Every structure is written in structure tokens, then in C-alpha cells.
Amino acid sequence: MTELLKNRTVPVLLFVLLALVPVYASLFDDRFVLLFATRILILALAALSLDFILGLGAMVSFGHAAYLGLGAYAIGILAAHDVWEAWISFPVVILVSALFAAVTGAISLKTRGVYFIMITLAFGQMAYYTATSLSAYGGDDGLTMWGRTEFFGTDLFANDTSFYLVVFGILLGSYLFLKQVAASRFGRVLKGARQNEARLNALGIDPFKYRLAAFVIAGVMAGLAGALLANHAEFVSPAYMSWHRSGELIVMVVLGGLGYLHGAILGAIAFLALEEILSGYTEHWRLIFGPLLILVVLYARGGILGAFKGRGK
Amino acid sequence: MTTPVLELKELNKSYGALHVTRNVSITVGPGEIHAIIGPNGAGKTTLIGQICGALPSDSGRVFFAGEDVTALPVAKRAMRGLGRSFQITAILPEFSALENVALGVQAKAGHSFRFFRSAARDEGLNEKARQCLDTVGLLGRVDIRAGDLSHGEKRVLELAIALAGQPKVLLLDEPMAGAGPDESARLVDVLGALKVSIPMLLVEHDMDAVFKLADRISVLVYGEIIASGSVEEIRNNPAVKEAYLGSEEGV
Amino acid sequence: MSATLLAVQTLNGLQLGVLLFLIAAGLTLVFGVMDFINLAHGVQYMLGAYLAVAGYQLTGSFWAALLFALVVSLLAGLALEFLVFRHLYDRDHLDQVLATFGVILFLNEAVKVIWGAAPLSVPIPDLFDGSLQLMDNLRYPVYRLALIGSGLGVALLLYVLVTRTRIGMLVRAGATNPDMVAALGVNIRRLFMIVFGFGTMLAGFAGIMAAPILSVEPGMGDNLLILAFVVIVIGGIGSIRGAFISALLIGLVDTLGRSLTTDIARLLLPPAAANDVGPAIASMLIYILMAGVLFFRPSGLFPVARS
Numbered sequence: 001m002t003e004l005l006k007n008r009t010v011p012v013l014l015f016v017l018l019a020l021v022p023v024y025a026s027l028f029d030d031r032f033v034l035l036f037a038t039r040i041l042i043l044a045l046a047a048l049s050l051d052f053i054l055g056l057g058a059m060v061s062f063g064h065a066a067y068l069g070l071g072a073y074a075i076g077i078l079a080a081h082d083v084w085e086a087w088i089s090f091p092v093v094i095l096v097s098a099l100f101a102a103v104t105g106a107i108s109l110k111t112r113g114v115y116f117i118m119i120t121l122a123f124g125q126m127a128y129y130t131a132t133s134l135s136a137y138g139g140d141d142g143l144t145m146w147g148r149t150e151f152f153g154t155d156l157f158a159n160d161t162s163f164y165l166v167v168f169g170i171l172l173g174s175y176l177f178l179k180q181v182a183a184s185r186f187g188r189v190l191k192g193a194r195q196n197e198a199r200l201n202a203l204g205i206d207p208f209k210y211r212l213a214a215f216v217i218a219g220v221m222a223g224l225a226g227a228l229l230a231n232h233a234e235f236v237s238p239a240y241m242s243w244h245r246s247g248e249l250i251v252m253v254v255l256g257g258l259g260y261l262h263g264a265i266l267g268a269i270a271f272l273a274l275e276e277i278l279s280g281y282t283e284h285w286r287l288i289f290g291p292l293l294i295l296v297v298l299y300a301r302g303g304i305l306g307a308f309k310g311r312g313k
Numbered sequence: 314m315t316t317p318v319l320e321l322k323e324l325n326k327s328y329g330a331l332h333v334t335r336n337v338s339i340t341v342g343p344g345e346i347h348a349i350i351g352p353n354g355a356g357k358t359t360l361i362g363q364i365c366g367a368l369p370s371d372s373g374r375v376f377f378a379g380e381d382v383t384a385l386p387v388a389k390r391a392m393r394g395l396g397r398s399f400q401i402t403a404i405l406p407e408f409s410a411l412e413n414v415a416l417g418v419q420a421k422a423g424h425s426f427r428f429f430r431s432a433a434r435d436e437g438l439n440e441k442a443r444q445c446l447d448t449v450g451l452l453g454r455v456d457i458r459a460g461d462l463s464h465g466e467k468r469v470l471e472l473a474i475a476l477a478g479q480p481k482v483l484l485l486d487e488p489m490a491g492a493g494p495d496e497s498a499r500l501v502d503v504l505g506a507l508k509v510s511i512p513m514l515l516v517e518h519d520m521d522a523v524f525k526l527a528d529r530i531s532v533l534v535y536g537e538i539i540a541s542g543s544v545e546e547i548r549n550n551p552a553v554k555e556a557y558l559g560s561e562e563g564v
Numbered sequence: 565m566s567a568t569l570l571a572v573q574t575l576n577g578l579q580l581g582v583l584l585f586l587i588a589a590g591l592t593l594v595f596g597v598m599d600f601i602n603l604a605h606g607v608q609y610m611l612g613a614y615l616a617v618a619g620y621q622l623t624g625s626f627w628a629a630l631l632f633a634l635v636v637s638l639l640a641g642l643a644l645e646f647l648v649f650r651h652l653y654d655r656d657h658l659d660q661v662l663a664t665f666g667v668i669l670f671l672n673e674a675v676k677v678i679w680g681a682a683p684l685s686v687p688i689p690d691l692f693d694g695s696l697q698l699m700d701n702l703r704y705p706v707y708r709l710a711l712i713g714s715g716l717g718v719a720l721l722l723y724v725l726v727t728r729t730r731i732g733m734l735v736r737a738g739a740t741n742p743d744m745v746a747a748l749g750v751n752i753r754r755l756f757m758i759v760f761g762f763g764t765m766l767a768g769f770a771g772i773m774a775a776p777i778l779s780v781e782p783g784m785g786d787n788l789l790i791l792a793f794v795v796i797v798i799g800g801i802g803s804i805r806g807a808f809i810s811a812l813l814i815g816l817v818d819t820l821g822r823s824l825t826t827d828i829a830r831l832l833l834p835p836a837a838a839n840d841v842g843p844a845i846a847s848m849l850i851y852i853l854m855a856g857v858l859f860f861r862p863s864g865l866f867p868v869a870r871s
Contacts, residue, residue: 060658107855111862114601114657114801118793119858122355122851125790129847135840185419185427185435195405202365202403203420203478205463206390210425243790247665254662284677290670296650297663 055259063124071226097223142237257305338418406460417477581815582715590763596802606789610769637768800864
């Protein structure tokens with residue numbers, strides 16, 4: 001099994017299956033599956049970006065949902081001012097997320113351990129409350145978009161299938177990018193700093209700027225996920241950035257298996273599928289999910305991929 | 314006399330009422346191994362921390378190659394060529410032995426903001442890393458996960474990582490600690506061969522190793538240098554015998 | 565803003581500060597002594613409030629409800645410690661965050677199932693009914709004053725406990741050097757349980773005291789938990805004194821900020837914009853404060869030296 005994980009079978013299989021979802025949906029005329037899969041992939045993108053800093057760099061960011069909100073609000077607010085073109089709105093999304101990540105990261109990364117967890121949580125809450133007080137853009141109630149982002153005037157985002165493919169493409173691109181970065185010199189510093197910071201310092205590497213760069217990369221990626229989420233729901237709400245959502249993203253990453261990158265995608269699928277199935281039985285699905293989460297933490301630390309590997313990471 | 318590679322001037326460090334190092338002044342010249350010995354709790358590890366920049370000194374200065382580096386943080390001092398090994402093994406357990414050392418090479422090269430080329434297939438890094446592993450005799454173990462190496466091998470790897478940064482001086486904090494007799498002997502050989510090119514400040518409990526390697530020895534007791542001199546001088550110094558060696562000889 | 569309003573808001577700020585302190589005290593002790601980050605501390609506060617409601621429905625007396633809720637809060641906390649938390653003490657923070665997040669999901673949902681999602685409340689006890697004339701044109705509800713008073717009382721009690729008793733000494737020693745305390749032959753498990761039970765009871769107590777004036781509803785602990793985190797981060801994790809000072813600071817800054825920022829914004833901006841910007845800045849104020857404190861003092865205002 002270890003060999004299976006070492007080579008690329010699992011991620012290749014995963015992406016092939018994901019690519020086949022629209023085929024399945026059109027064969028069986030199952031629009032629900034297509035929409036559900038789109039939502040999964042969008043949140044998988046956010047989880048993937050979190051795994052990059054959490055799994056590789058051990059930065060337990062508890063405010064990652066803020067970027068979902070930032071990206072979504074950038075799209076929503078521009079749409080409210082009748083700006084729909086992706087070539088304008090997506091660069092804005094990237095810029096806003098990068099800026100927020102750079103500023104909050106520069107402060108948060110000065111701290112360690114539990115302080116880092118709490119300060120990222122607090123920055124997430126700050127973004128959340130800011131969104132709730134934006135009364136011009138719906139405040140607490142959120143902001144309904146009357147349409148979707150346009151791509152050079154085409155309806156690439158509006159058609160269910162092509163939107164799925166856009167999301168899939170961004171997820172695949174991000175995955176390949178992060179995989180490459182993880183294997184690069186930069187990635188080696190990031191992973192080394194997680195294992196022994198004093199050693200890196202003694203070699204002349206101050207991990208701070210590398211961590212910050214990774215933090216910004218992850219922020220931008222999650223911001224993109226937010227932009228896609230806004231298009232998917234055609235609705236933007238402060239709830240995107242609630243700290244529960246940040247918690248759920250961490251759950252996805254850990255559920256899939258920390259630090260594998262494609263584990264985060266598996267984790268997002270498992271989490272959302274479980275939520276969907278459980279909530280089919282009872283509206284109080286959290287009554288089951290909560291204890292389940294505790295059991296996973298106590299007895300299945302390596303997550304899905306860790307179970308394959310035979311021991312926790 | 315040539316400029317010392319490393320010069321400590323009147324270093325002090327206290328924790329509250331506890332004076333851990335007092336007016337410590339030491340030099341390490343080119344091609345020299347200067348050993349610091351002393352009983353447990355004498356302040357040796359604190360002193361290493363002050364030299365490499367992990368602990369701020371209350372007073373005193375650290376000069377490196379003639380330049381005052383007292384105000385520089387750890388990473389900056391390391392970049393200038395101050396290499397170190399840790400008393401408690403500080404390797405990256407999830408990386409292979411080769412990756413551990415390659416990171417040291419990469420740090421020295423100073424190009425770590427590279428996002429795309431695979432570091433594992435970067436032969437420039439790997440080649441230099443292999444040379445360092447060869448120097449310490451670990452070439453047969455390059456692909457082993459560092460966490461899975463034997464304790465003695467980890468001690469040797471620790472040295473190889475430090476070497477990868479091409480240091481101008483090495484601070485060695487008990488490099489023999491926990492190494493078996495074979496590995497200790499190997500380390501003595503390796504260090505002896507290296508000292509021509511890399512001067513060292515050696516903190517060590519293993520007296521055989523110290524007497525074999527050191528050109529000069531300073532004795533640190535309760536944070537103070539009570540004696541400093543050649544191996545012979547230290548062996549025959551009555552104060553040292555009483556404070557330190559006396560108890561050892563009795564064992 | 566008039567002097568009266570300022571006085572009222574200051575009292576409201578103190579009230580929030582006291583509530584925050586009751587929650588933060590347990591949180592910071594548990595973290596300081598056990599290096600354990602307990603996200604479920606907020607739902608334990610919520611549980612206290614719900615138990616007060618249940619106790620009141622059973623007995624019709626606030627005082628009986630207070631006693632009932634305190635005892636059951638403690639038992640519930642110990643049960644959680646036994647079932648979940650004690651298996652997490654030697655895990656990393658990430659595991660602790662996840663498992664206690666699971667507890668939050670469960671308990672928030674459980675109270676919804678048992679008591680429904682609609683807000684509940686407990687009447688103010690007769691003894692503290694009515695209001696008090698504090699200044700010429702300032703009347704303030706007695707119960708709220710009692711709340712502030714009891715919070716300050718608990719703070720004093722804690723201070724005495726921590727500085728004057730053997731357990732307190734162990735707690736302080738445990739926060740600075742857990743290994744040494746263990747080496748002294750102290751039963752760490754039991755010390756943990758006592759600290760944990762005590763912290764839980766404080767959070768429960770905060771919930772009970774809040775029940776008559778805040779609406780008791782699922783999720784009511786979540787926002788307070790985050791605020792309590794801000795409090796202990798600013799105060800310095802593990803420091804009771806830090807938690808006390810920063811709880812009052814946060815309570816005041818947040819409450820006064822909310823009534824002042826819009827006024828201040830109006831001085832600089834047109835009224836419509838000020839009405840938008842004011843509340844946004846007000847809600848960010850404490851986070852900005854925290855960021856500022858951490859930027860200059862990464863371990864908080866009263867760092868506990870850990871060795």
C-alpha cells in the first residue's frame with residue numbers, strides 16, 4: 001500500500017474520476033450530482049490551500065474561511081456595481097486575498113503554537129464582523145448576485161457543466177502547482193522548518209519569510225475558492241467566513257490525511273458527502289458528526305490516506 | 314598574530330540571580346580546535362547559545378572574522394559562516410540523510426525562493442551533500458530517513474549538516490554525546506582532519522577526544538574560565554585538577 | 565455622548581468584562597497548567613445557562629437553579645474530561661482543536677434537540693429585581709450590578725486561591741514548569757482534574773449569571789469563546805492576573821467602542837458613510853487591539869515564563 005501512495009496512482013485516479021463527473025451527470029441527467037460535485041471541488045480548493053500551510057508548514061490557521069469570504073465578497077461587491085468580467089474581478093480577488101494574507105500573516109507568524117491558532121482565529125472573526133456590518137451589501141443577510149461572472153462576455157461560468165470544468169481546472173492547476181512547490185527548494189525549507197526550526201536557523205535560514213510566502217499563496221488560493229463559491233451559490237454571505245467554516249476546513253484536511261495535498265481533496269469529498277448523507281437521515285446530523293470527529297482524532301490520526309499507509313503521520 | 318576567527322569578549326548572562334556565564338573571553342584562531350571543558354551546569358550550553366545568537370548576552374561582544382556580530386540574529390550569523398552542531402540531536406527526522414545535508418547546501422547557496430525545480434533532482438545540491446556525507450562516512454546511508462538512523466549515525470549526520478553550510482568556524486556542542494566508541498573514534502578522525510580548514514570551538518565531556526583533538530583548552534566552572542592553555546598545561550594545572558579533573562580521576 | 569450614557573456604557577463594559585473573565589479564567593488555567601486548548605469551553609458556558617433554565621423550570625427558584633446548574637455543570641465538565649479531554653493532553657494542539665471542535669458541534673446540536681432552537685430566559689431573582697439610582701439621572705439594574713459584583717468576588721477568590729493555597733501554588737508551578745511538578749510526586753492527573761473541574765464551573769457560573777439578562781440559545785457560547793481567546797492572548801496565556809485585566813479592558817473597549825466609533829466617524833465622514841463605517845470599525849476594535857499587543861509583545865501583556 002505504501003508503494004501505491006508513493007507513486008501517483010491515488011491522485012491520478014482521483015482526478016480522472018472527478019473529470020468523469022460531468023459525463024456521468026449528462027448520461028443520467030443528474031444535475032444535482034454536478035452541482036454537489038462543484039461545491040465539493042470549490043471547498044476542496046480551499047482545503048487544499050490550507051493543507052499547504054497546515055500539512056507542510058504546520059501553521060494551524062484557524063481563520064482560513066476568511067479568504068473564502070474575501071474572494072466571495074470581492075466578486076459580490078463588484079457584481080453589485082455591475083462589474084461582471086472575470087479579467088477584472090479575478091485579479092481583484094487575488095490582490096485582496098494576497099494583501100489580507102500578507103498583513104495578517106506578517107503579524108500572526110511572529111507568534112507560535114497556540115497563539116498562532118488564536119490570532120488567526122481572531123483575524124478571521126474580524127473579517128466576519130466586518131462583513132456583517134457592510135449594510136450597503138446586505139450586512140448579516142448577505143448579498144444576492146443576479147448572475148455569474150462573465151469570461152470575455154461568454155457564459156463560461158453560467159453553464160453548469162462548463163462551470164464545473166472551470167472549477168476542476170483551477171483545482172487541478174492548483175494541485176499541480178502546490179505539488180511542484182512542495183518538492184522545490186522552497187518546499188524543502190517549509191517542511192524543514194516544521195521539523196526543526198532551530199536547525200534551519202543554525203543553517204542560516206530564517207523560516208519567517210518562507211512561511212509568509214506560503215501563507216500568501218494559500219490565502220490567494222482560498223480567495224479564488226471564495227470567488228468560485230460566490231458564483232456557485234450566486235449569493236455571498238458572512239456565513240462563508242464563520243469560524244465554524246474555518247474549523248470545517250481543518251477537519252477536511254485532517255480527515256483526508258495531513259500533508260499529502262490530494263488528501264485535502266479526499267477529505268473535502270468525505271466531509272461533504274458525510275454531511276449530505278447524515279443530514280438526509282436527520283437535521284441534527286451534527287449530533288452524529290461531532291462524536292465521529294472526536295473518534296477520528298482519537299483513533300484514526302492519519303486520516304484516510306494515513307489508514308492506507310498503515311500508521312499515522 | 315593573525316586575527317582570530319572567533320573572539321568572545323567579556324560575555325555575561327544571568328537568569329535572575331543566577332549568573333550563568335561571567336566575563337567569558339575566548340579566541341579561536343585559524344586551524345585551531347579550542348576545547349571548552351567543565352562540569353555539568355558550568356554554563357557551556359548557555360555560552361554556545363550566546364555565541365550563535367540564540368540567547369542574547371547581558372553584556373560583552375562576539376567578534377567573527379574581526380567583525381562585531383553581537384547584534385545579529387542566529388540566521389544572519391550562520392550565513393556569515395558560523396556553523397554549529399547541537400547537543401541534543403537536531404536533524405530533520407522526516408527527511409532522508411541526503412535531504413538533510415542538501416538543505417544545508419541550499420542554505421549556503423542562498424537560493425531558497427525557488428518554487429518550481431525539484432530540489433530532490435537538483436544534482437548541484439545532491440553532489441555537494443554527498444561529499445559532506447562522504448567526509449563523515451555516511452555515504453552508504455544517503456537514502457535512509459534520518460529519523461531511522463542509529464543514534465550514533467544521527468550524531469555524525471548532525472556534523473555533516475553543519476559542514477554543508479561551509480562554515481568558517483564550527484561550534485560543536487558535545488558532538489560525541491551518545492555516540493558509541495566506533496562512532497566517537499570516527500568523529501575524532503573526521504574532526505582532526507577538518508581542523509586544518511575549519512577551526513572549531515569544541516564543548517565536550519569525552520576527555521580522550523578532547524586531549525586528542527584540542528590545541529588549546531579552557532576550563533569553565535560556574536560560568537567562569539578558571540584556566541586556559543595547552544593540553545599539557547591544563548593536565549597539570551592544580552586548580553583544574555581540583556575543580557574538575559580531580560573528581561573524574563577518582564572515578 | 566452624555567456623561568450619563570458614558571457611565572452606563574462603562575458599567576455595561578464592566579459587565580461584559582466580568583463575564584469574559586469568568587470564562588477566560590478557566591480557559592487560561594487549563595491552558596497554562598495542561599497546555600491544553602479547549603474550544604469547548606464556550607459551550608460549557610452555554611450549558612451552564614441552559615442548566616439554569618432547566619433548574620428554574622424544575623424548581624421555580626433562581627437560587628435552587630443556581631445550585632443545580634453549578635453542580636451539573638461541574639459533573640458534565642468532569643464527564644467530558646473523563647471521556648474526551650484526558651486522552652488529548654499529550655496530543656498536539658491541532659488534535660485538541662479538532663476534538664474539542666467535535667464537542668462544540670455535538671453540544672450545540674444537543675441543546676437544540678433538548679430545549680429547541682428558540683431563545684429561552686430565566687427571570688431575574690426577586691432579591692436583585694429593580695434598579696438603583698446611581699447618579700442624578702442614572703438608574704442601573706440591580707441584577708447587573710450584582711453580576712459585576714459577583715464577578716469581582718470570584719476574581720478575588722481566585723486570587724486568594726492561586727496565591728495563598730497549596731493547590732494554587734501547584735497550579736502556578738505547573739504553569740511555569742509542568743515537568744518539575746510531576747517530578748515532585750504530585751498527582752498531575754488529579755491536579756488537572758481539579759483545575760479542569762474548577763474552570764468548567766466558572767464557565768458554567770458565567771452562563772448561569774448571564775441567563776437572566778442574555779437570551780439563552782444554541783451557539784451563545786461561540787462568540788464569547790472567541791472573545792475569551794482574545795482576552796487570554798492579550799493577557800498572556802496562563803496568567804490569571806493578565807486574564808482579569810485584559811477581560812475588563814476588552815469589555816470596556818468593545819462596549820464603549822460600539823457607542824463611540826459612530827460618533828467619531830461622524831466627525832470625519834458624511835453621516836451615511838459614518839453609519840456604515842462606525843459599526844464595522846467598532847466590531848474590529850478588539851481584534852486590532854489584540855494584533856497590536858501581539859505585534860509588540862508576542863506572548864501577551866503578562867507572559868508566564870515557561871521553562
